Amino acid sequence: MSELEFVTQHRRYLHAHPELSLEEYETTEYIIQFLKSEGVSYERPLKTGVVAYLPGKSDKTIAFRADIDALPIHEENDVDYRSQVDHVMHACGHDGHTTALMLHVKRCKALYDKGRLPHNVVFIFQPAEESGGGANLLIKTGKLDAYHLDAIYGVHIMPFVAEGSVVVRDEEITASATEYRFYLHGKSSHVANKEQGHSAAEAMQHLLTQLSQIQQYHLNGLQRNIVHVGRFHAGEAINTVPSSGYLEGTIRTYDMTDLQQVQKQMQKIAQSMSLLFNVQCELKFEEGYPPTINDPKLKKYVVESLAYNHQTVIEPKTPYLFGEDFSFYGQIAPAYFVFIGTRNEEQNNIHGLHTPQLNFDEKILINIADYYERLLFNFDEVIE
Structure with a gap:
């Protein structure tokens, strides 16, 4: 052979x-x-x-x-x-x-x-x-x-x-490749009384916007980094205020200082959910691959x-x-x-x-x- x-x-x-x-x-x-x-x-x-x-x-x-x-x-x-x-x-x-x-x-x-x-x-x-x-x-x-x-x-x-x-x-x-996951916990209510709920969907919109700004405003523009959103969802039914939401993605950077900055900014975003939307937010990072x-x-x-x-x-x-x-x-x-x-x-x-x-x-x-x-x-x- x-x-x-x-x-x-x-x-x-x-x-x-x-x-x-x-x-x-x-x-x-x-x-x-x-x-x-x-x-x-x-x-x-x-x-x-x-x-x-x-x-x-x-x-x-x-x-x-x-x-x-x-x-x-x-x-x-x-x-x-x-x-x-x-x-x-x-x-x-x-x-x-x-x-x-x-x-x-x-x-x-x-x-x-x-x-x-x-x-x-x-x-x-x-x-x-x-x-x-x-x-x-x-x-x-x-x-x-x-x-x-x-x-x-x-x-x-x-x-x-x-x-x-x-x-x-x-x-x-x-x-480096690091996975991240956001878990949103709001309060449900009927859409007819939406002001009584705390919408995870509203918080999700804010979360998506803020994640998209990390590279532009918080990292060196000459560095190559990726803050990627892979999957997200919110809500339970067509006529209720969404009480839960989930978002996951990956961070790619070859500078560990940049990775730390991305994680720090994500933690700030998570903390802002309670103040802005009365939605509790849990953020988890999974140990990824180093560069x-x-x-x-x-x-x-x-x-x-x-x-x-x-x-x-x-x-x-x-x-x-x-x-x-x-x-x-x-x-x-x-x-x-x-x-x-x-x-x-x-x-x-x-x-x-x-x-x-x-x-x-x-x-x-x-x-x-x-x-x-x-x-x-x-x-x-x-x-x-």
């Missing part, structure tokens, strides 16, 4: 059998069966996901991470390997990330068998990137501490960047490895406003994350992440494995 046949077969199987965050049981078993067939040792620190290991010739240990979960999206691609699960799809390319890492495992095992694996290698098949912060859950188990990682690398496909190009950026490359920070000390390995494999390096001035839980790995080891271009207009591979038409050419996955392999051979000193 050629490497192209290998990545095509595995990627398309995974694509046809997607599973949501923390439900990746069949995906986990599929990876385990592959690891067993290659004779690679592994462990399961969480109920889903796998961490595999191969010893090398040095005392350095390099980790590579792939996320394995899918999204609650109904696929619209007309391909023979389209998702067999209604309303679940690998719409973010994690099937590709997983397959590329499987190919890297296969190559590393061949090097190990020949006594040529330069360093110890940890392969992280991580669950729950999309929802649940699987990286953080894995780190909290403490299992990765035993490997004493010298570096950890990750990739993400990017359909807005051409095939053959890779986005590289020191320091921040993705934004993904790339360690500049690893950049030379990254750039040299990409150049060796004839990949064009693109260095943007500003980070993406995506959230990415690879960010947590920077807490335990020097880390570096890049975006691999998959855009190919001739093949109509032009659709964005988290869309029902996302697709890419599997040959890209061989490029990722090439990059990983070169990183191993380029890593020749301890990062201090």
Whole structure:
């Protein structure tokens, strides 16, 4: 079987059998069966996901991470390997990330068998990137501490960047992602006696207006931030004053000071509801993903490895406003994350992440494995 046949077969199987965050049981078993067939040792620190290991010739240990979960999206691609699960799809390319890492495992095992694996290698098949912060859950188990990682690398496909190009950026490359939720509690009354009620709908109108002003009036205009409203509703019946309301959304920023300012302003807005509308407001934040920070000390390995494999390096001035839980790995080891271009207009591979038409050419996955392999051979000193 050629490497192209290998990545095509595995990627398309995974694509046809997607599973949501923390439900990746069949995906986990599929990876385990592959690891067993290659004779690679592994462990399961969480109920889903796998961490595999191969010893090398040095005392350095390099980790590579792939996320394995899918999204609650109904696929619209007309391909023979389209998702067999209604309303679940690998719409973010994690099937590709997983397959590329499987190919890297296969190559590393061949090097190990020949006594040529330069360093110890940890392969992280991580669950729950999309929802649940699987990286953080894995780190909290403490299992990765035993490997004493010298570096950890990750990739993400990017359909807005051409095939053959890779986005590289020191320091921040993705934004923090923090969820927020407002709960409004008013007082109901019949519409004929509306003055006796305290309308959650009136408070909701104020809330929507004030949220839309945070970026314009309370943050540096040169900074890129998003205060996004994803869903809201208020009321119970057509002829009553709404007694309850709910609003949820996400905050994206790569400057933690900006995040604190957004949260502070939201708290002020919540407090104003009682004074202005006699509506009680409860605001909750859910711990999100911090910005993904790339360690500049690893950049030379990254750039040299990409150049060796004839990949064009693109260095943007500003980070993406995506959230990415690879960010947590920077807490335990020097880390570096890049975006691999998959855009190919001739093949109509032009659709964005988290869309029902996302697709890419599997040959890209061989490029990722090439990059990983070169990183191993380029890593020749301890990062201090």
